[in-house]
Amino acid sequence: MTVQGMPPPPPRGWTGWLMALLLAALVVASFITLDLKWAEFATPGALRSMAEFLGGFAPPELGTPFLLKTATGALETLAMSAVGTLLAVAAGLVLAIPGAGRLGMPLRGAVRVVLNVLRSIPELVWAYMLLIAAGLGPFAGTLALAAHTAGVLGRLFADALENAPLHAEHSLRTNGTPVLAAFLYATLPQTLPQMLSYTLYRWENNIRAAAVLGVVGAGGLGQMLKYHLSLFQMQPAATVILAMLALVALVDAASAATRRWLTK
Structure with a gap:
């Protein structure tokens, strides 16, 4: 098609310009209200x-001996992130089905509120609350990761299910297939790659979060880092930080390789 034959571009509304101006004003106001002292960094x-x-x-x-102790802490951090993510996937799937409106719109609204509450509370706050109930150790950290991540994955899974085409499922149900079977064989396979991608991404985030949760006593590398920094033992702390970096890089590489394998 020639340039002359192309339709004219749609007119731009004023709402886009208004949002851009409001965003620019917010950025300017943020710099004005914060007491930023950039020059003091260069003294x-x-x-x-x-x-x-x-x-x-x-x-x-x-x-x-310390390297072995650090390796044990790294494995504990990895286990916290993996188990927390698996628990979140299970809870997210259970909540995503009604959250996508599959069981009625009133239940959809109620589940969406639950998902909002779960993901609105940061992992660190969940850890503080669960440490009171479960005590110090990786168990509370694992539950904290699972609670927050369940809210995130539940919302993402629900959106994926809502946006999935329903033609195949409707075709199966028209031919007498039960509702659950039609969902499992038609709609869920369409959204499964997207759900796996979301899960891997959240696992990467939970590796970092698990290291931070250890600072409040939830075990793993974070607890080791807090201990050595509080005693100003910088050289052991440096080893723990390097272990954190290596663990995150390893999980990032494994996640990228898994994504490439899934998209083949």
């Missing part, structure tokens, strides 16, 4: 203090 005293602080991390602690 000789600040640079000297940062150099001394960073210098205390070198060299990392590489003794065999």
Whole structure:
């Protein structure tokens, strides 16, 4: 089609410009209201203090006993993230079906409220509350990850189910297939790759969150990091930080490889 034959572009409404202006005003107001002191970062005293602080991390602690302890903490952090994500996937699937309106619109609204509450509370707040009930250790951290991630995945799964084409399911139900079987064989397979992608992405996030949750006593590398930093033991802390970076890089690589395998 030639340029002359193409239809004219649709007219731009004023709402888009208004939203852009409001966003720009919000950004400007944020910079004005915050007391940002950029120049203090470049003062000789600040640079000297940062150099001394960073210098205390070198060299990392590489003794065999401490490396074994760090490896145990890394496995605990990995286990927390994996189990928390699996629990969240199970809960998210259960909540996504009514959350997608499959069981009626009134129940959809109620489930959406539950999902909003679950994901609105950060993992750290969940951990604080669950530590009171379950005590210190990875169990509370795992439940905290599962509670927050269930709200996130439940919403994403519900949106995927709502947006899935229903022609195949309607065709099966017209030919006498039960409702559950039609959903499992027609709609769910269409959304499964998208759900797996969401799950892998949230697992990556939960690796980082599990390391942070250890700071409040939920076990893993985060608890080790808090302990050594509170005692100003910088070299062991450097080893723990390097273990965190290695663990995140390993999970990122495994997740990327899994995505490539799923999209073949």
